[in-house]
Amino acid sequence: MLGKRSKQTANGTTTMYRYDEFDHEFVNARVAQFGDQVERRMAGEITEDEFRPLRLMNGVYLQLHAYMLRIAIPYGTLHPRQLRMLAHVARTYDKGYGHFTTRQNIQFHWPALSDVPAILADLATVEMHAIQTSGNCIRNVTADHFAGAAADEVADPRPYAEILRQWSSVHPEFSYLPRKFKIAVTGAERDRAAIKTHDIGLHLKKNEQGELGFAVYVGGGLGRTPIVAKKLRDFLPQEHLLSYVTAILRVYNLHGRRDNKYKARIKILVHETGTEELASWVEAEWQALKESELKLPEQDVAAIQSYFAPPALAPRPEGDEVVRLAKLDSRAFGEWLGQNVTTHRNPDYAAVTISLKSIGETPGDMSDSQMEAVADLAERYANDEVRVTHEQNLVLPHVARADLKAVYDGLVEIGLATANAGLISDIIACPGLDYCALANARSIPVAQQIARRFSSLERQRDIGELKLKISGCINACGHHHVGHIGILGVEKKGAELYQITLGGSADENTTVGEIIGRGFGPDEIVDAVETLVEAYLSIRNDPSERFLDVYRRVGPAPFKEVLYGAEARAA
Amino acid sequence: MKLLTANRLSDGEAVWYADGLWVETIAEALIAHDKESAEALEVIGNKALADNLVVDVNLIDIEIIDGSIHPTRLRERIRAAGPTIRNDLGKQARIQQAA
Known part of the structure; x- marks a missing residue:
């Protein structure tokens, strides 16, 4: 479901993912279905009690002043054309801005209910939707925002996040869980995805034989009962990802509490059951599943991985000299470089954090014109990729060091060059x-x-x-x-x-x-x-x-x- | 003293009941000074909900301070005045301009 295939860019590198025919049909059908539900609600044919679960399934909440629409950004990866569409939504249907969230999503705080079907139809044209951004289901799977670029990465976690996304999208067995369920994946020892605060946290790593697999953490979460996830397994071979996660979800679906929403998250089940006992339940479920159709064929994993192949980055050895001269010319650039620019696996390149924490502004907010401008920068300098971080910033993951000053200048023009990533004002x-x-x-x-x-x-x-x-x-x-x-x-x-x-x-x-x-x-x-x-x-x-x-x-x-x-x- | 408030079904706008219609400014709201009037407002709210005009209907506590309606809870004061940020936009901008 919602599978994607790769798209070849003009220079032949694989950088982005596109819906196939089935995905388009599915999302368009959901848009039409929700449009019909909104129409019936506005005509008074269905009550608010009947409508509320339907709107929540489509990411529509009611807040203090208006409705709120939360849109999924799978593992925080955006194509510039998607960012432009978000700018269009902000400008056309909202008040000119959007708010990036700690789950790498975006939400708009002012849409009229009557406009939501049109918004969803517009989003569908760029392969975006709001499905599973609310409700007691498996939510957006999040990942390290430097995935595929980080110098310390063992492997890119996004193919596995994508596998989980496809598997969990409108999963019939897991659409009415005791409570919402959040999964995060990281591919480096340094955890930038906060995996131990998630219902399931996956740490992609290699064993002594050099094979890929996951350390699996379960039962993390914040809320009124903050608990750090417990390690359920130190190394799960990658082919068992879906069977093992399914086993965990089945145990949770069966034993998780439904009588008290404040005790319904899996963290409470883990806490009350004990990690060892819960692990034995999961193990029993898994034994029945591990050789089933959920076992991931090597070629399927390879196919998904190929969609996330590193971009063909042209050699740009002039970067060091360009940066050295630019630093001499601009102290502010040097400060930004020191704070907001991260080492890339390719020494000619860098990952840039765009702080959405300009002093005195709302953390995570971005105007339509800023979205358009960042889309321009991503197209021109960053291999058509933008990432959303769980810390409510954006990232350009692949910028040639030789282009850093141009990117910086572009960000200065739109007020997004604050050099505070990781500092006290990056709140x-x-x-x-x-x-x-x-x-x-x-x-x-x-x-x-x-x-x-x-x-x-x-x-x-x-x-x-x-x-x-x-x-x-x-x-x-x-x-x-x-x-x-x-x-x-x-x-x-x-x-x-x-x-x-x-x-x-x-x-x-x-x-x-x-x-x-x-x-x-x-x-x-x-x-x-x-x-x-x-x-x-x-x-x-x-x-x-x-x-x-x-x-x-x-x-x-x-x-x-x-x-x-x-x-x-x-x- | 109490007021009847809700969000408009079509756009979610915060609204208050004002003697026969739902208005966008709290200053125009109908005040229930006693238990009987509050109960009458509650009936009106339930009917408006059933008629699909509004959602999230609530009776809220208020005081009159310097001749103006002042909701007891901060939550309701923010609903009435708009977010305390982005004073360049929406209801909060209009209130500032009027002041």
Whole structure:
């Protein structure tokens, strides 16, 4: 289902994937079906109770001020023509902007219900849809945003994400799970896909014989009960990917709780059952499945892998010299280069992070004109590829080093050249109470105020890597549990209050942050963050010791002391 | 004191009930000053939901401060005034311009 075939570009390299005839028919049929459902709803032929599950199956939520449409971006990979279509949607049906999410998707916050069928029809022309972006099903499979470009990658995780996507699309057995289900895949030791915060996390690696397979983690998740995933298997040969994942889903579908939505995620099942016991259930299911039609034939895996073959990047050895001269000419370019440009597997090339965290702007938001401009840059300089990161930024994965200055200049023109990737102002923030019907407090204004407080890039670089993440409610869409500094907005006596957690991380050493003490009001939270940062700077051994390293070395006491003083000592 | 609020079915716009019609500004909303009036609003809300005019119908608590309607919960104040960000757009821009 929703299988894709490769497309040859003008220079003969395989860079992108296209629907086949069946996929077009399927998606168009869904668009027509939902169009009919919307029409019947508007005519009053079906009630809201009847309509709600139908709209959710098509990514349409109702928020505070309007409907919201969430559109899937499989493993965060976008072709420029798709980004242009998103610009068209923003301009034509919304208020001129879209919001990239922590699941590598995009959502529009202002579409009229009556326009959604037309939006979906437009999206279908560029092979996009909103199916399975909501509901208790397998959601968008996410992956390392540097996949296929990263120098430290063992293998590209996207072919496996694509296999999982095809397998999970409208899967009849797994369309009504106890709760939503999220899968992430990484192909490097360094986890950039937060796999241990997912229902299933897959780490693609090689065994001693050089064969590809997966370490399989199960039962991770954030929300009101944050739990780090447990390793179920250290090495699952790649051909068993679908049979093993199916076995896990079957165990979950059978034993997962349906009586209480707050206890329905697989993390609760793993926690209550115990990893060993659950692993034995999965193993029993798997034994019945492993030699079935779910076993992946080598040639099928190879066929999917060939779709993700590395692009034929022309030699550009002049890059080092061009970059050296450009740095001499522009200090700001040098700073951006140091912060937002990542080593590529090809030494003539680099991966560029486009920060959607300009100081004072909404994290993850992008205007229609910025989308158009980035699509232009991707076409001209980045082999027709754009990636969405789970940290709400974009990536151009294959840029010749010789073209970096031109890309930088293009980003400066559209206000997207902020050199803050991985720094304190590169904040993940959920939409919060400014948009979301579930939120209890605002997230975005807090993120904006913190970014403004630390607006000096020199100061940010001195502080070093610091992941700050903000959620406006306990559902934790802003990943606050795994922020080096996490902020959770709650409502107390009718007012916003912000709790701070410290020491979380979402990398290969994932940890859940610890609540540091009583919360802070909206007028106090930025000062509190600054106090913590100043404390870190005074404690660290040297600039190479990151905030997280210091917290792990000294624990919460010095941070409690600076925040609460005598109150902390008395506790 | 209470008001009746909902989102319009066709576009999701936040609306408030104002004596026979649903309006886009809270200032025009009909206020229920007692239990009986609140119950009457609830009946109107249920009918509007059944008639597919609106969705997510709720009675909300308000106060009158300096002559203006002031929802008790921040959530409802934001619904009434628009997001507290992007003051260049939508309802929040219109309110700013009017002020």
